Amino acid sequence: MILKNVSKIYNNNKIAIDNISLTLPNKGLIFILGKSGSGKSTLLNLIGGIDRVSNGSIIVDDYKIEELNDASLASYRNSYCGFVFQEYNLIESLNVYDNVKLAIDLKGLKEEFVSTYLNKVGLFNFEKKKIGECSGGEKQRIAIARALIKEPNIILCDEVTAALDSKNSYNLMALLKDLAKERLVIVVSHNENLANLFADGIIKLKDGKVIENNLIDAKNFNEHVKLKESKLNNRTKFKLASLNIKTFPIRTIFNIILLSLSFLLLIFFTFINMLDFNKIHLNTINKSNYNYVTINKKHNGYDINLNESDVYYLDNIFNNSIGVVNKELSLNNVNYNDDLLYYSILPRGYTFNSDVFNNFNVLGRLPNNDNEIAISKFLNEIITYNGLIDKEIDTMLNDVLIVDNKSYQVVGIIDTNFTDKFNYLKKNNDEELLIEYINYLNSDISSLIVFNKNNINNIIDITNNPILINENSNRLLNNIILIDETYDYKIINDEEGIIIPIYTYLEILSDLNFDLSIFNGSDYYETFINNISLFKDTFKNLYLNTLAKDYKYKVVGVYDNNSNNVLMTKELFDIIYQDISGIYDNVLVDKSNLNLNKIKDLDNSYLLEENILNNINNFKTNINNFRIPLVIITIILLIMAVGIFIININTTLTDKTNIIAILKMLGCSNKNIFGIIVINILPFILLTFLTSTILSFFLFNYFANLIYIIYSINLTINVLSYLFIVFILIIISIITIYITFKKINKLNLIEMFHFE
Ligand code: ADP
C-alpha cells in the first residue's frame, strides 16, 4: 500500500492529515502512534475507505482508492478490509453468531467457519449469547472475529485496547501479531509500550504529519484482488429488518394508523369521485324486482312519442326484443259476445307481440294476424270475474272481444304473474296496498292488450303528438285536423300554415301584452273578424313548434272553436306527419337484454327507466355541489399519504442509523441497505393498504346503503377507480423508493459513526 502526498482537510478547514507519503508492507503488524487529535483515526479511515482523501493518492494493489466511486469503495471495504474499533460496533439485536456471520454473508461465503473464528479469538460456546451479555474484552474479540472471518487483506484496529485491562490487551496483541503473519494489520494506539513489544513497524504522527517512521524499507508488491460487491440474502435482510417490529415504537403505530386512515379516505373519496353513472343505472335496474324496463323519448324536456324509426333503432340495439306500448288507446267499453260491458280498470294500452313475452307462460299463442289479440290473464280475470260478466267463464281463449268497434279473436292468455298478487290484495282488502299495486299495474305489462305487429295502421288513424305553441308558453295543442267545410276559419295571409283556435289565439295575445279590452263581453271570433286589421301584425312572427323536432310552422289563421286541435291542409299535414308520426308512448325491453355498452350507446333522447335516471341526476347534482371540496380533500389525503410514507422511511432510517453504519463499514452496498429498508417498510405498507382497501369497501357499502335510502339508486364501485388507486399507490411507491434510495446514498459513514 502506497500513500502519496495524502491530505485530509475537514469541512471546518481542520487539516487532520497533512501531506503524508508512506509505503506500507503487505504483511506485518504496524503501529500508528500519536497523541489524541494527531490524526491517527483519520489516517486509518482513509486507508480503510471509510473516508475520502482531500488530496493525494492511496494505492492498494492496482487500485487507486480515491478514484473509486461510492459503490466500488463499499466493495473495497467488503473485499479488502476488516475493521476493529474501540467502539465495538456490534449489532445488539443479533446474537454473537449472527454478528460474525454478517461479515461473510456480505462476502457471499459459506457460514460453517463462524465457530472456528470465534474459537480462534478464544471465545468458546459464545454463539448463542447476546451482545449485551458480553464483557468489553469479549465484545472486542467478537469484533475481531468478525473482521477475521472475512479473511481480509488488511485488518484495521483503532484504539482496540483502550477499554481492556493489561492482560486482555496482551492477549489481543498476541492474536493480532499471529494474524499479521499473513496480512497487513494496522493498529492505532497511543500505548508506546505495546508498540515496542509487538510492532513490526511504527509510524508516529503529530498534527497530521509523520514525525517518525521506521518502515523505510517496507516491501510492497502488487497482488490482484478482485473487488466484490456485497451480497445479502433475503433471510439476513429480513432478520435485520424485522428487528424494528420487536421494538415497535408508538410513533410507528401512530404512523400506521394515520396512513391507514388517509388511505381509507383516499380510496373512498376516489370511489366517489369516479362513479360510473351508467353502471349505477344498470345496477339499479338489475337490482329492481321487475323484469322489463321502459324507454321513452324526450325532446327539449318534453315527453314525445316514438315513431317507427325510433323502434327500429331501439330494436337494433336491444336484439329485437323491443315491445311497444301506446297508452292513448282507451277502451272505455268492451263488447263481449255482443253484450256491452263496463269496467272500472282500463287496460293501459296495447302492444305488439315480441320477445318480451317469451318470459311468460302463454295459454294459446301470440297473435299473428290482424284479427287476433292476446290479453293478460289479469285482464281476463277482470273481465270475467270482476263483475263485468255475469257468466262464469274460466278463460276467454278463442272468444271474440270487440275493441274500438272492431272484432278480434282472443288467441292467447298471457300469465304475467300478476293475478296472484291481485287476488291477495282483494282478499286482504288493503286499500293502500291496492292503490300501490294499481299504480304498479299502470307500468306493468299485465294491463296491455297484445296485437299483431302488422296491425298498427288499422288501430291508429290520428296523430296525437302534442304541438307546443310559443316557446315561452306551455299551452299544448294536441290533434291535427284537416281543414274542411265544417270549420269556421279565417286565414290572414295567403301562406302555407297552421290555423289555431280563437281561444288559444287570445291566450297568445295576452302573452304578448296585447290590449284585450275590445273582446270584453262580445263574441271572440266575431270581434276578431270585424277588427281583422288590428291583428294583422300579430301574425308576422307567430309560429308553432312541434315537440318532436325543432321545426316551426307558421300560424296563418284562426278558427272559431275552443278545442285543442290545430287545422291544416292535407299537404302540410303530410309534411308534419313525417316529423311527429310517433305513436308509441314508450317501449319495453327485457332487462336481461341490457348491458353497460347498450346503455352507453343509447342516444340520450331516449330515457331508459326515467324515474331511475331522475334519481341518478338528483344524486349527481348533489355530488357536483361537493365536487370541488371532494377533489381538494382527496388531493390533501394523497399528499398526506405521501408525507406519512416519507416520514415512515425517515424514522426507519434514523432508527437504523447505527446498523446502517455498521453494515457500511463492513462494505455492505447501498443497494443491499436499500433492500433491508424496503423489507422493513413493505409489510407495513402492504398491510396498511390491504386493511384500508377492505375497510373502504365497507365504508362505500355503508354509503351506498345510505344513498339507496335517499335516492333509491344502487351505487357501485367503478373498477377504473380501483385501478386508478392502485396506479396512484405505485406512483407513491416509486416516489418514496426514489427518495429513500437518494437518502441512503447521501448517508455519510463518518457522520454516522460520530468519530471524536
Ligand atoms: P486521533 O484519532 O489521532 O485522536 P483524529 O484523526 O480523530 O485524531 O482527528 C484529527 C483531527 O481532526 C482532530 O483535531 C479532530 O478534531 C479533527 N476531526 C476528526 N474528525 C473530524 C470531522 N469529522 N470533522 C471535523 N474535524 C474532525
Ligand code: MG
Ligand atoms: Mg482516534
